[in-house]
Amino acid sequence: MARATTTETGREGEDIAVRYLEEKQWTVIDRNYRFMKAEADIVAYDGKQIIVVEVKTRRGAGFGEPEEAVTEQKKKQLYKATQAWLYERKMEGAPVRFDVIAVILSKNEDPVIRHHEGAFWYL
Secondary structure, eight states: OOOOOHHHHHHHHHHHHHHHHHHTTOEEEEEEEEETTEEEEEEEEOSSSEEEEEEEEESSSTTOOGGGGOOHHHHHHHHHHHHHHHHHTTOTTOOEEEEEEEEEEETTEEEEEEEEEEEEOOO
């Protein structure tokens, strides 16, 4: 069987993250929102605020923990995408939080999900 591509692994992790958030009774508003080269994986609403979620998925720990892949550059791109998303929807100034969901996939085990609420902020 062929190994999953990075894109396929990422999509699987995002699908798992969406189900996880929906189980928490959050509303997923948007997925894979793109603005220029910036992308927001998931935009959700928890009943109080908009939450922009960066999902990082790994198959094992060979490349480090998924959360470690959220670099300062990635945060800047995510912030840019969020500003565009808010602008397009005439929601500038709405309360927004940035979360990271790390998903680790294993062949014979349930995925490990680590949800880091308020993982980082931009002013």
